[in-house]
Every structure is written in C-alpha cells, then in structure tokens.
Amino acid sequence: MIWFTELATSLGLSDLQLSLGLIGFSLLVLVMIYNAMRIRKLDKNESMDDSSESSEPSFSAVDAALNKSEPSFGGITSSTHAHPVLAKIDPLIDCVATLRLPEPITGQEILSQLSDWPKNTQFTWMHEGLTTDSVWQSITPEQSFTELQLAIQLANRSGPIGMVDLSDFVSKVQLLSNALDAELDLAPHNDIIESAKSLDDFAAKCDIQLGITVVPKDGLWNLMTIQNVANKAGFLLSRDGREYQRVAADTTIYKLIADQANFLRDDLSQSNVQYVTLLLNLPHVSYEMTPFQLMLDDAKLLAEALNGHLVDDAGRPLVDEAITAIKGQLEEIYQAMTVQGIPAGSAAASRLYS
Numbered sequence: 001m002i003w004f005t006e007l008a009t010s011l012g013l014s015d016l017q018l019s020l021g022l023i024g025f026s027l028l029v030l031v032m033i034y035n036a037m038r039i040r041k042l043d044k045n046e047s048m049d050d051s052s053e054s055s056e057p058s059f060s061a062v063d064a065a066l067n068k069s070e071p072s073f074g075g076i077t078s079s080t081h082a083h084p085v086l087a088k089i090d091p092l093i094d095c096v097a098t099l100r101l102p103e104p105i106t107g108q109e110i111l112s113q114l115s116d117w118p119k120n121t122q123f124t125w126m127h128e129g130l131t132t133d134s135v136w137q138s139i140t141p142e143q144s145f146t147e148l149q150l151a152i153q154l155a156n157r158s159g160p161i162g163m164v165d166l167s168d169f170v171s172k173v174q175l176l177s178n179a180l181d182a183e184l185d186l187a188p189h190n191d192i193i194e195s196a197k198s199l200d201d202f203a204a205k206c207d208i209q210l211g212i213t214v215v216p217k218d219g220l221w222n223l224m225t226i227q228n229v230a231n232k233a234g235f236l237l238s239r240d241g242r243e244y245q246r247v248a249a250d251t252t253i254y255k256l257i258a259d260q261a262n263f264l265r266d267d268l269s270q271s272n273v274q275y276v277t278l279l280l281n282l283p284h285v286s287y288e289m290t291p292f293q294l295m296l297d298d299a300k301l302l303a304e305a306l307n308g309h310l311v312d313d314a315g316r317p318l319v320d321e322a323i324t325a326i327k328g329q330l331e332e333i334y335q336a337m338t339v340q341g342i343p344a345g346s347a348a349a350s351r352l353y354s
Contacts, residue, residue: 088136089126090348092341093199094151095166095192097173099182101146104132108141110148113179117172123161124153124351125169148182155203156354160196163189202340203352206333208282210292210326212299212318213275214308220272221306226258227268229305233298237263246278246298251345254280254295256302276302283353286345287334292327 089096107129117125128136129145139145152169154161166189177184187195230237235244235256241264244256259273278295285291299310310318334344342348 088347089128089149089151090351093155093348093352094126094153095161095169095187095195097150097170098185099148099150099173099177099180100185101148101180101182104144104146105180106141107139107143107145110139110145110180111141113176114139121165122158123156123165126151126153148176148180150176153351154192154196155200156352157203157207160200161193163193166192166196199352202336206283206337207353208280208330208333210280210282210295210330211277211313212295213277213311213313213315214299214303214306215275215311216306216308218307220274221258221276221308223258223261223263223266223268223271223273225306226261226273226276227263229302230256233301233305241265246294248289251285251289252281253285253289253291254278254298276306276308278302281353282330282333283337283344283349286343287338289345292330296323 110129114127117127119125127139128149129139129143130136130147130149132144132146136149137143139148150169150173152161152166170186170189173186174184176182230244234246236247237244238255241262242257244263245252246254246256255278257277257279259275261271261273278299280291280295282291303309312318312322316322337344337349342352
C-alpha cells in the first residue's frame, strides 16, 4: 500500500484521513444512485394511466378471467340494464299446493280471489297456472287455466318456516280451493315442517360468506387512496356508498368493504381505515365463475397496490397451505349444493340464501 501512503502525502493528508474521505465519497455515490432510482420509480407510477408498461400492479388479468367466464351464463354480457329473472316455484325449496280446476277459469277470476294475499312476508308466497296450452306460467288476466300451483318458501337465512306461517298459507289455499271448487293436493303439515327443517339444516352447512382481508404493512390507509385503487381495478360503487362490487354478467361476484367507511358520506381526504375486506357470498355465485380464485387474485393485486398483506377472517397471514385447504372445502360445498339440486348461483340458491 506504498502508493496509498504516497497519495495521502501528496494531498497533505494522513492515511486515516484519506481512507475516511474515500468511504464518505462512496456512500454519497450510493445515496445518489438510490435517489435516482426512487425518482424514476415514482415517475413511472405517476404516468401509469398513460402507459401500458407501468410497474404498478395490473388488474387486467382479473378482467380477462371475468370476460372469459361470462359465456357460462348463457352468453349474457355485462350490462347495467339487467333484466330480472322471474322466480319460479321450485318444489326443492317451496311447499307446493296444487289446485285442479273442474273447468278452465280465466286469470282475471283467479287474480280477483288472490287480491288479498300477502305480498311482503318473511317467506315468499308464489302462484302459477297451467294454461289450456299445457304451459306453466305466471297467472295473467287474459289467459285461461286448468290447474294452479300455490307455494310458500320453506326456508331462508332467517330459518325454516314455522307452524304459524304455514297455517296461514294453508288456510288461504283452502279458501281459494273452495271458492274455485277445485281439488286440493297438499302434503300433511308435519311433513312440510320436517321438510323445512331438513332444508334449513342443509342450507346452514353450505352458507359460506368468505372474506379475504388486506391490512397495511405500516400505518393506516386514506379512503381517497382506497377509492382510487378500487376505481382503477374496475369495482363499481354501490348505491349506498358502503361497498364496492366486482360485477360480471350482471352478477355481483364479491364485494370490497373498507372497514366501516361510506364512500359517499365520509370525508375521503380525512378518513383513514385499518383494513379492506373482499367478501364472497358463495351460494349466490356459480362454480363456473371461479369466484374464490378471482377474489384471491384481486386481493393480491390490492395488497401490492396498497403496500399491504393478506390475512384470513381470524387475522392470520393467508399462506399457501391455508388457501389450498380453503379451495378444497369450497369444492365440497359446491358439490353438495349441486347434488342437492340447488347449485350455487341458481335462482333457487339466491332465494334460499336471502
């Protein structure tokens, strides 16, 4: 190291002074390089909306998966003007009373007898008629019918139908049968109650509302930040402002909830939240939509965009082993619902889990 000593002497410095100076210069160069890289990264983030080559997480993969899965809904495309599907009587979830009429009767006469039937009840009441063309349909005034079906839903998320509600329904059915001089076919009360309890037991076992929560790695999140990320990801804000929704084929696949926040009423620039949760109402979404995988993909992208990490409903880190176990459990539930004849995402499932 003679050359080093000669260099120090020529500069009028000791070996120690020159060494410290070189170390300080090296650290300064490293800091400059780090700052340059950081500024470059920030510039890329700010231009994300104008460039497809941004380093920010992209939700395009989720959007592509949603678009790819839409044909499983019979070719229906996503639209804000959805046509509601009329619920039909289903013996799997309804108590059905059949009235066989002695001769064809106009819908006008039948509807006049049904005018005092309750419309807003805990358990849905329904009615359909068999036309003279042998087609089951909603009862309309201009058609004539040879047979009627009257139904009350056996169970929903509030539980199974009880004897009071059932007796009210049966008494109305018997009055209508007498008024139309019809032959009534209805199962015994006790059998109906037992069917309702059995349906409720099944429904409870499959009633899964699964959440994936994203929490900050440090501090809290501002609501404005959450709103920007949700909008950029393609979520739609609900009318009451309490949640964002991932929608495809006119179906809400899962929801995004930011703590107890309301995006329409709260001051977004001042409000902070501790977590964001994606919530899947499993019975309402068909298996073909792969809702859990889509929700998981969205959750990972949200965590990346918000500098957070994933936890389960109990606050534990969502590791790969847990995800695999969850997928296995969901497969069993989907299979059980299909075997029962009430597949997830069907009209019957939507009514049962309401």
